[in-house]
Amino acid sequence: MSPNGARPVRAHASVDNLRTYLLAAARRDPDRPAVIQAAADGGLETVTYGELERRVDRLVDALDALGLDVGDRVILESDTNADAVATLLACATLGLPFTPTSPEVPDERLLTIIDSAEPALHIQSDHGQRTGIPETVGTARFGPGGLTVERAPAPRVRRRRVVTPIDTAYITFTSGTTGRPKGVVMSHRGVIAFLRGAEAARLVTAEDRVANTSPLQFDFALFDIGLALGHGATLVPVPRARLNWPRRFLSYLRDAGVTQVDGVPSVWRPVLRHESDLLAEMGQEGVLSRITFSGEDFPLDELRRLQELLPKARFTNGYGATETMAASITEVPNPLPPGTERLSIGYAVAGAEMMLLGSDGSPVDEPGTIGEIYLRSPSLFSGYWRDPEATRAVVLPDPLHPGSGQVVFKTGDLAHMGPEGELYFRGRVDSQVQIRGNRVELGEVERRIGQFAGVTGAVAMVLPREDGDPLLHAFVTCAPAGPAPDTREVLAFCRAALPAYMVPHGLSVVNEFPVTVNGKVDRTALAAHVAS
Incomplete structure (x- = not known):
């Protein structure tokens, strides 16, 4: 307060503020469309940068x-x-x-x-x-x-x-x-640092219309807002109700003239199942020029099918954590080369660096060797709200320059290095489970089951049992027109390639995987499916 009791003048934004960064286009071209959205009358309305x-x-x-x-x-x-x-x-x-x-x-x-x-x-x-x-x-x-x-x-x-x-x-x-x-x-500095680094990936031009499919609470939505407005492009929020109806979803994209769709991979699953013909029409039109996905693994069979329907589109794989907004933005070949087993997460965005460390804290330099990803980045979060202990567990002194005061982010993600230094995601440190004393990576079990003919998706998880011995269980979806896979045949298929302790004890076929509001698989709901 000032000496006379009057409140200070309004706090004003610095140069590096979300407002000044994302509304720069309002000063350059106030009549350019900033947002195209659903109108109350069922049509579309445009809000310019000036408005x-x-x-x-x-x-x-x-x-x-x-x-x-x-x-x-x-x-x-x-x-x-x-x-x-x-x-x-x-x-x-x-x-x-x-x-x-x-x-x-x-x-x-x-x-x-x-x-x-x-x-x-x-x-x-x-x-x-x-x-x-x-x-x-x-x-x-x-x-x-x-x-x-x-x-x-x-x-x-x-x-x-x-x-x-x-x-x-x-x-x-x-x-x-x-x-x-x-x-x-x-x-503000962290968010803008990431957005400026992402500019080098050239995901968006000022002429693009970027469809946002993630709820506002999901940091992917903030990524979409920053990416679109930061480039002077147009943001096109997709109404939540439209996402549940594939034809309405695609019609909305077409009506709004969307050129890029951002979202978690599972947003495409209903479209691939029920409206592949309409998507193929849009693919031939060539209006959808880029598909950007993040947040979870994209099943390769689904990705290949999507690429078949959108042969002219460019595909981008985003990787990263909420704590740094994201870490890398990697171009995915369309079509995927034959024999591709994993998608690369490439290299960190401009101005950042990913490195691999072993369990002993030493750098992992050998291609193919799994290590944990540590991230140097100017977009590092400030910390966990009112939880300094949790912050100290992941924000650590730079192991290569511990005396510098510089810190890195311990992601908890595993990866291995490719021949050119690019990284390949290999799951979470905390997704590893112990089965009868043996370490099991659930992603490996899921990938094997996903290779079984007719299976379109797989989720493996450990369920508790009354005797205390964990139960490895798998959930699968299958092609709508095909028969449900035989449990014994799937388990035999697993035994052919996996150690006995990595073969699920049980298998459940579900119509579709339940998802959280952020579009990720709801594992709690799946566990309840078995318990019921």
Whole structure:
């Protein structure tokens, strides 16, 4: 506070701020489309960069009037749309770290996040239906007309005047080993460092229209927003309801003139099963020029089929963790060369470096030898929210230059090096399980089962048994028109290539794998399938 008790002037954004970086196109070409989205009348509406900036400024004025200080947290609950983007950019302008969440998040999980983050304000869209926000938290709604405050946040004391690059841009909460969501704190500098490094991959041009298929709470959605707006391109959020209907999904892409689709690999599975002909038509048109995927392994049979339907498209494999936004962006040959068994995750984005270390901490230089990935990167997260112990476990002194004060990120991911120094992902350190004293990598079991004729997908996991001996169980999906695979034949197929302790004890055929709101396989739901 100033000596006379008046609050300081509004904190202003530094050069390296999400707002200034992502709205640079508003100054260069304000009439360029920033967002194309579903309109209330069922059609499409376009929000230009100039209009997006005006919406940001209206929200900045409204948020500033609430007296929040730099560092005060805001929960932003919404599907991805122009107003949600404007709201997060308004928060960035004022130095208010936002935590993106989705309307699909269960009440209990949201309340756990609120308990951890202690936000000053919860904001949802005009159409949001969330209730039960604790009275200690202010509530508001946003829309095209700006911000409507329902319950003002508790009075704050403003002590800050400038939003610096090292201030927190956002906090995303991911699943944690303790059963409570774990908050990943990302600074403005970290996010922008990654986005600038990604520019060298030339994924997007200003003429592209980038379809976002991930929920706002998933860091892949923030990647999409940053990638599109950072290049002066157009973001095209796909309505969540459209993703569940392959024909509606593809029709939306076509109507919006989408040139690039970003998403987890499983977003394509329903399309491949039910609308391959329509996708093939779009492939012949050549409008879809790039498919970018990340977040999980892309089953190679599904990837090959997708490439057959989109022969003119370029494919990109993104790899990385929430703690660094991502680490590498690698071009995937279309078509995949015969005999390809694994996709390369290539090299780190410009300005970063991945290295492999063995269990003894020494560098792994021999091609084919598995080590853990450690990442040097300017986009490293600030730490886990209120969990310095967990932060110290993964942010370590650079093992090659321990006296420099430089730190690296211990990813927990395993990889081996190819002949040109490129890396190949080999699973998680913590996905290794012990079966009768033997170490088992679940990904290897899944890959073997996935090679069985008629199997279109496989998930292996360890289930508890009453006698305490872990049970290795597999779940598979199969081609819709084909017969269900015979359990005995699948297990015999596994025995032909795997040690006895890596052969599943049981097999379940499911119509499709349940997925979380982030589009990844829901292993908890699969385990419940066996228990029921």
